[in-house]
Every structure is written in C-alpha cells, then in structure tokens.
Amino acid sequence: MTWQGxxxxxxxxxxxxxxxLAEAFAAEGAALILSGRRREALDALAAQLGTESLVxxxxxxxxxxxxxVVEAAWTWRNGVDVLVNNAGIxxxxxxxxxxxxxxxxxxDTDLRAPINLTQALLPHMVERRAGTIVMISSVAxxxxxxxxxxxxxxxxxxxxxxxxxxxxxxxxxGLRVVNVLPGSVRTGVAANALQGDGSARGESDANIDAGMDxxxxxxxxxxxxxxxxxxxxxxxxAEAFAAALRWQDPERLFDMLAAEGKRLAEARAAGKGPEPALVxxxxx
Numbered sequence: 342m343t344w345q346g347x348x349x350x351x352x353x354x355x356x357x358x359x360x361x362l363a364e365a366f367a368a369e370g371a372a373l374i375l376s377g378r379r380r381e382a383l384d385a386l387a388a389q390l391g392t393e394s395l396v397x398x399x400x401x402x403x404x405x406x407x408x409x410v411v412e413a414a415w416t417w418r419n420g421v422d423v424l425v426n427n428a429g430i431x432x433x434x435x436x437x438x439x440x441x442x443x444x445x446x447x448x449d450t451d452l453r454a455p456i457n458l459t460q461a462l463l464p465h466m467v468e469r470r471a472g473t474i475v476m477i478s479s480v481a482x483x484x485x486x487x488x489x490x491x492x493x494x495x496x497x498x499x500x501x502x503x504x505x506x507x508x509x510x511x512x513x514x515g516l517r518v519v520n521v522l523p524g525s526v527r528t529g530v531a532a533n534a535l536q537g538d539g540s541a542r543g544e545s546d547a548n549i550d551a552g553m554d555x556x557x558x559x560x561x562x563x564x565x566x567x568x569x570x571x572x573x574x575x576x577x578x579a580e581a582f583a584a585a586l587r588w589q590d591p592e593r594l595f596d597m598l599a600a601e602g603k604r605l606a607e608a609r610a611a612g613k614g615p616e617p618a619l620v621x622x623x624x625x
Contacts, residue, residue, distance in 0.1 A: 343369065343370075344366055344369035344370060344371040344563075345369060345370035345371070346370060346371070346372070347366075347371045347372070347422040347423065348371070348372045348373075348374065348417070348418045348420060348421050348422045348423070349362075349363075349366045349371045349372070349373055349374065349421075349422065349423045349425065350373075350374040350376065350397075350414050350421050350423065350424045350425065351363055351366075351373065351374070351375060351376065351425040351427055352376045352377065352401060352425065352426055352427050352428040352455075352458070353376075353377055353427040353428030353429060353477075354373075354375040354376055354377050354383060354386065354427070355375075355377040355378075355379045355382035355383050355386060356377075356382065356528065356529060357526070357528030357529060357530065357555055358427055358477060358523065358526055358528060358555055358558055358559065359377070359425070359427040359428070360386055360555070361555035361556050361558060361559035362425060362427065362559045362562065362563075363375060363386060363390060364390065364556070364559070365556070365559040365560060365562075365563050366563070367390040367391060367392040367394075369563070370392065371392065372392060372393040372394065372395075372418055373387070373390060373392060373393070373394045373395070374394075374395045374397050374414050374417065374421070375387055375394055375395070375396050375397065376397045376398060376399060376401075376410075376428070377398060377428065378398060378399075378400055379398070380396065380398045383396045383398055384396055393418075395413075395414070395417045397410065397413060397414060401428045401450065401454035401455075401458065402449045402450060402453070402454050404457055407457060407458060407461045408461060410458075410461075411458070411461045411462050411465070414462075415462070415465050420465070420469060420471075420472075421462065421465070421466075421472065422471070422472060422473065423472070423473040423474075423475060424458070424459065424462055424472070424473070424474050424475065425475040425477065426454075426455035426458060426459065426474070426475065426476050426477060426499075427475075427477040428450070428454065428455075429450055429451045429455075429477070429495075430446070430447065430450050430451065430492075430533060430534065430535060431489065431492050431530045431531065431533070431534040431535070432447060432488065432489045432490070432491050432492040432534050432535050433488050433489075433531065433534040433535070433536060433542050433546070433615060433617075434488060434535065434536050434537035434615060435487070435488060435537065435605060435606075435609065435615055436490045437609075438537035438609075438615075439490070439491065439537040440537065440538060440539060442539055443491060443535050443536075443537065443538075443539050444490075444491040444494075446535065446539070447491035447492055447494075447495050447535065448491065448494065448495050448498075450495075451492065451495035451496060451499065452494075452495040452496075452498045452499055452502075455476060455499060456499075456502055459474055459506070462474075463510075466510075466514070466516055467510065467514050467516070470514050470515045470516075471515060471516070472516050472517070473516070473517040473518075473519065473566070474503070474506070474516065474517070474518045474519070475519045475521060475562075475566070476499050476500070476502075476503045476518070476519070476520050476521065477521050477523065478496045478497075478499045478500050478503075478520050478521060478522050479492070479493075479496040479522055479523060479524075480522050480523065480524045480574065480576050480580055480583070480584050481493045481496055482495075482496030482497040482498075482499065482500050482522060483497070483500070483522060483584055483587050484583055484584065484587055484594065484598070485497070485598065486598060486601075487598065487601050487602050487605055487617065488605070488615055488617060491535075492534075499520075500520050500522075503518050503519075503520050504518075504520070506518050507571065517571075518571070519565075519566060519570065519571055519572070519573065520571070520572045520573070521562055521565070521572075521573045521575065522572065522573070522574045522575065522576070522584065523553075523558055523575045523576065524552065524553065524574075524575065524576030524577065524580035524581070524584075525548045525549050525551065525552030525553065525576075525580060526549070526552045526553045526554075526555055526558045526575075527549060527550065527552045527553065527554055527555060528549065528552075528555060529545070530549060531544070531545045531546045531548070531549040532544055532545050546616065546617060547616075547617075548617050553575070553577060558575050561573070561575045562575060583597070601617075
C-alpha cells in the first residue's frame with residue numbers, strides 16, 4: 342500500500358503517537374489533517390512535515406462542533422482516505438480512590454469522542470464506498486490492568502465498537518476498520534493521566550519511560566495497515582506475552598493481575614502512592 346497523495350486525518354496529532362504517525366505518513370507522501378487542542382503545537386508540526394497539511398484544531402468532546410469540523414476536513418481535498426482516532430487520556434488511580442467525574446471524562450474522551458467523530462464522518466465514506474477508520478485503543482483494552490479501570494473500560498468499548506462496525510461496513514461498502522493496541526510507548530501519557538481526584542498525574546512512570554519509541558510504534562502501525570491487518574498489536578516483551586495470554590490462558594493472566602492489585606492495596610494501606618511495578622510493564 343502506498344500513502345502517496347492520500348489524505349490522512351489524525352486526532353491528538355500534536356504529540357506522542359499522533360505526531361509520530363503524522364511524520365511517518367508525511368514521509369510516504371500523504372497529505373495530513375492535523376487535529377488536537379493546541380494550535381501552536383499543530384502549527385509547529387505542520388511546518389516541519391514538508392507535506393500538504395491542514396491544521397484543524399478542535400476539542401473532541403465538543404459534540405456540537407463535529408458537523409462543521411467534519412465538513413472542513415472532507416472538503417479540504419475532496420475526501421478523507423484515513424481517519425486515525427488517536428486523541429485520548431489515560432488514568433493512574435485505584436477504583437476505590439476514584440471519583441465518578443473521572444470516569445465521565447475518560448469515557449467521554451476515550452470512547453464517546455472517537456465514536457461520535459467516526460459516526461459523523463461515516464456517511465461520507467459509505468457514500469464514496471472507500472476509506473479506512475483506525476482506532477488507537479490499547480493493550481489495556483484487552484487485559485483490564487490495575488490503575489486503569491476507566492481507561493480500560495473505554496478502550497475495551499472502542500475495540501467492541503470497531504469490531505462491530507467492521508462487520509457492518511467491510512464487505513457491504515468496502516471500508517476498512519482497524520484496531521491498534523499499543524503497549525507502553527515513550528510519550529507524555531502517564532504525566533497527563535488522571536488521578537483519582539481528576540487532577541493530572543504530573544510525572545511519568547517507569548513503564549512509559551522504558552517503553553517503545555513513538556517512531557517505532559508508528560512504523561509498526563503503518564506496516565500493519567499495509568499488510569491489511571484488522572487488529573495491530575504494538576507491544577514487546579511482557580506486554581506482548583500478556584496480550585497473547587488473554588486468549589491462551591486467561592486464568593493465569595487474571596491471577597497475575599490480581600497479584601499486582603494486592604501489592605497496590607498493601608501499598609495503599611501503608612500510605613504509599615499507586616506506582617505500577619516495572620516487572621508488570623503491561624500497559625500503555
């Protein structure tokens with residue numbers, strides 16, 4: 342598959358996996374629609390890509406803005422070939438310490454926002470009978486890790502939506518729907534993650550700091566898309582092992598995760614903050 346001349350729309354494009362994907366697609370000659378909340382960061386990225394780019398900032402949870410945003414994206418180059426739903430936020434808190442508003446924000450940002458954007462763009466792709474929809478989920482969406490109850494729920498739901506959508510549109514209209522499940526990638530995801538009270542964590546963690554380089558993650562995603570994969574798992578080591586274990590021996594996986602939950606409960610009882618163990622480096 343060649344991306345030369347294709348129009349790729351990426352949300353959450355200002356940093357991390359989104360920025361790395363923009364750079365990878367641009368290197369293949371694609372035109373980019375770059376969306377996110379920070380116009381300055383998007384403008385800076387567009388300036389360095391060396392390809393035709395449209396900076397289209399918006400808040401993904403502003404439901405009223407979606408029709409206008411989709412219209413602007415679709416009319417820019419007479420269509421969108423690939424939509425990459427990448428914008429999202431993570432979590433670092435035990436359920437027992439998490440207020441309901443945190444779950445509201447996680448579900449709105451990580452589940453409702455990509456679904457609503459996809460639903461707004463979908464009729465255009467169905468009418469044209471061409472297009473690819475990419476959902477950046479997470480290994481956490483398969484495994485149900487500690488400290489991420491809301492995040493895992495949203496990412497699991499995103500996988501379910503995409504799988505069902507694929508069944509409806511793949512053969513019927515010729516559209517592709519692809520789930521991407523990254524593990525730990527060296528981005529700001531942990532520092533920006535929500536704590537139990539809704540505040541940002543403000544610092545990274547060992548899992549993310551030891552994770553995959555975003556450029557390598559993007560390379561693997563593009564390779565999976567070129568190979569026609571419907572689900573692309575981008576993980577290494579213990580994370581890849583755990584992802585496989587979810588299907589091969591789920592009871593063993595549940596025991597491993599429960600042991601980590603016990604460790605964190607004991608740390609909580611001792612007045613220590615929730616810090617995931619590096620040995621259990623399982624999730625984004």
